[in-house]
Amino acid sequence: MSDRASWGWRWRELLLLGFPCAMLLLGWLSIDLARTGAPDPALWTRWLVFVGLVLGTHGWLAWRYPSADQGLLPIGAALTALSLVVVERLVPALADRQLAWLALALGAMVLALSLLPSIRWLHPWQYTWALAGLGLVGLTFVAGVDPNGSGARLWLGFGDALFQPSEALKLLLVLFFASYLDDKRELLAWGGPRWGRLRTPPLPYLAPLLVMLALCLGVVILQRDLGAALLYFCLFLALLYVASGRASYVALGLGGLLLGGALMERLFDHVRVRVAMWLDPWSDAAGRGYQVIQALVAFASGGVLGSGLTYGYPGYIPAVHTDFVIAAIGEELGLIGSLGTVALYMLWLHRGLAIALTRRSSFSTLLAVGLTSAISLQALVILGGTLRLIPLTGITLPFVSYGGSSLLVNFLMLGLLLAVSAERPVDRHG
Amino acid sequence: MPVDVLVLLLRLSMVAVLYLFLVALVAMLRRDLVRQVEAPPEPEGAGTLVVLDPGPTPLRRGQTLPLRPTTSLGRDEQNVIVLADTFASARHAVLTWREGRWWLRDLQSTNGTYVNQQSVRGEAALEAGDVIGIGSVRLKLSP
Numbered sequence: 291m292s293d294r295a296s297w298g299w300r301w302r303e304l305l306l307l308g309f310p311c312a313m314l315l316l317g318w319l320s321i322d323l324a325r326t327g328a329p330d331p332a333l334w335t336r337w338l339v340f341v342g343l344v345l346g347t348h349g350w351l352a353w354r355y356p357s358a359d360q361g362l363l364p365i366g367a368a369l370t371a372l373s374l375v376v377v378e379r380l381v382p383a384l385a386d387r388q389l390a391w392l393a394l395a396l397g398a399m400v401l402a403l404s405l406l407p408s409i410r411w412l413h414p415w416q417y418t419w420a421l422a423g424l425g426l427v428g429l430t431f432v433a434g435v436d437p438n439g440s441g442a443r444l445w446l447g448f449g450d451a452l453f454q455p456s457e458a459l460k461l462l463l464v465l466f467f468a469s470y471l472d473d474k475r476e477l478l479a480w481g482g483p484r485w486g487r488l489r490t491p492p493l494p495y496l497a498p499l500l501v502m503l504a505l506c507l508g509v510v511i512l513q514r515d516l517g518a519a520l521l522y523f524c525l526f527l528a529l530l531y532v533a534s535g536r537a538s539y540v541a542l543g544l545g546g547l548l549l550g551g552a553l554m555e556r557l558f559d560h561v562r563v564r565v566a567m568w569l570d571p572w573s574d575a576a577g578r579g580y581q582v583i584q585a586l587v588a589f590a591s592g593g594v595l596g597s598g599l600t601y602g603y604p605g606y607i608p609a610v611h612t613d614f615v616i617a618a619i620g621e622e623l624g625l626i627g628s629l630g631t632v633a634l635y636m637l638w639l640h641r642g643l644a645i646a647l648t649r650r651s652s653f654s655t656l657l658a659v660g661l662t663s664a665i666s667l668q669a670l671v672i673l674g675g676t677l678r679l680i681p682l683t684g685i686t687l688p689f690v691s692y693g694g695s696s697l698l699v700n701f702l703m704l705g706l707l708l709a710v711s712a713e714r715p716v717d718r719h720g
Numbered sequence: 721m722p723v724d725v726l727v728l729l730l731r732l733s734m735v736a737v738l739y740l741f742l743v744a745l746v747a748m749l750r751r752d753l754v755r756q757v758e759a760p761p762e763p764e765g766a767g768t769l770v771v772l773d774p775g776p777t778p779l780r781r782g783q784t785l786p787l788r789p790t791t792s793l794g795r796d797e798q799n800v801i802v803l804a805d806t807f808a809s810a811r812h813a814v815l816t817w818r819e820g821r822w823w824l825r826d827l828q829s830t831n832g833t834y835v836n837q838q839s840v841r842g843e844a845a846l847e848a849g850d851v852i853g854i855g856s857v858r859l860k861l862s863p
Contacts, residue, residue, distance in 0.1 A: 302748060309741035313734050320730035327723050361745055368741055598731050623735055630738040637745050650845035
């Protein structure tokens with residue numbers, strides 16, 4: 291929340307940013323020493339690039355958004371530092387690329403925040419956001435590529451770089467849901483027809499929203515991006531609950547989710563495989579259950595303290611540097627490492643909801659809840675999948691997985707949340 | 721010191737820094753919460769509007785209008801606060817006390833409701849000292 295008592299420099303943020311910087315240096319040093327016995331001379335330059343990027347953003351915020359929340363950027367930086375350590379460990383060739391993406395992501399965040407006239411400005415463009423997101427994802431049908439042979443053409447190629455539109459759709463859907471639900475808040479709270487004790491939502495007023503949700507879900511399901519579909523739906527429920535205050539809508543929605551899941555299990559082979567491999571991965575341990583089992587083995591062999599960076603064997607897990615990155619953390623940094631990562635997401639959630647509670651307009655509240663829960667729910671979906679608590683649906687671990695578009699969109703969301711937190715109370719002398 | 725001991729220490733200190741970071745964050749969150757809780761509570765639903773500019777209405781400048789937990793404003797005689805201003809809609813806006821603060825809702829009035837000269841879309845939370853503008857009437861919220 292904004293610290294109105296001291297409108298000076300953002301000292302608390304500066305102090306907190308020291309920790310991620312130290313983590314990155316210690317992690318990279320430990321990797322280099324284990325590999326060659328001496329730190330690589332380039333390590334210092336690359337570390338200084340990270341420090342420069344983070345402090346540059348901090349300085350810009352102190353200039354333009356002095357009253358914005360001071361905990362968010364350090365949390366994002368800590369998760370990114372973990373990401374850079376793990377990527378350096380798993381695929382050293384990609385570490386510099388990830389650092390470049392970080393520069394791009396922070397740059398885009400700063401640019402977006404300087405261009406954004408006000409949070410309110412986002413409100414009237416609701417259908418534009420939704421249609422733009424839908425269009426981007428639709429493009430993958432025509433021009434989609436599948437760089438890692440996972441059977442899902444989810445990426446758009448731009449020369450050397452790849453962009454995953456479903457990541458952008460996440461942000462655009464938050465904007466759409468928040469603006470739409472803000473307009474229809476009273477109607478939702480009033481409710482529709484009653485069935486016994488259960489009050490159903492006023493469906494006619496929700497129709498545009500539901501159509502848009504169904505389109506988005508349809509598109510990503512056709513693209514076999516199950517993680518994104520699950521995320522969008524849960525995000526919708528979270529915002530519907532905050533807008534209406536009715537737990538019965540959430541119960542109905544979760545019922546619908548189970549029903550839809552069961553139906554898809556019947557209809558689609560790839561969904562059936564996911565459910566079967568969740569219930570019993572050992573039935574096909576060398577084939578379709580391989581990834582899940584290798585991740586579990588990685589967690590188990592890591593123990594509490596972990597094997598140490600470069601001392602484990604996370605290379606056996608397919609997609610370990612993207613979706614399964616927490617398994618590598620669990621193996622080499624141990625339970626203490628993976629729990630620390632989870633705690634970062636919990637604090638992100640706490641911070642974001644605290645911002646939402648102190649907003650003065652319902653649109654800002656909804657937007658803050660949407661931005662906060664998109665990241666947290668995404669972490670929940672992939673962490674639960676990796677740990678075999680829910681069926682595995684592939685999606686990146688926000689900020690930590692290797693991936694440019696993911697990092698870019700996540701920092702844009704962080705930036706928007708900063709802007710929401712910085713909204714000054716209506717000027718009293720105006 | 722052998723390299724592998726150094727590697728071990730570096731890695732454990734990396735995780736230790738992560739936990740120190742978490743502790744520092746939690747301490748910051750706690751400070752914010754405590755400051756919120758210790759802020760003096762406002763009396764429930766009490767407050768008045770002070771007329772800064774009566775416009776064409778028979779209200780007097782400086783007159784105080786006591787608020788009810790739900791106070792409607794508009795041109796219609798049924799409103800708690802009647803604003804006989806041709807630029808005010810019959811049912812123009814409503815003030816409600818909720819979650820320990822005043823909320824101003826514009827009832828889709830023709831000429832809009834303003835707080836400190838900013839247009840209110842939907843609902844806005846108010847703080848003491850905010851100036852409500854309806855038509856050419858200016859009302860200041862005071863606790």
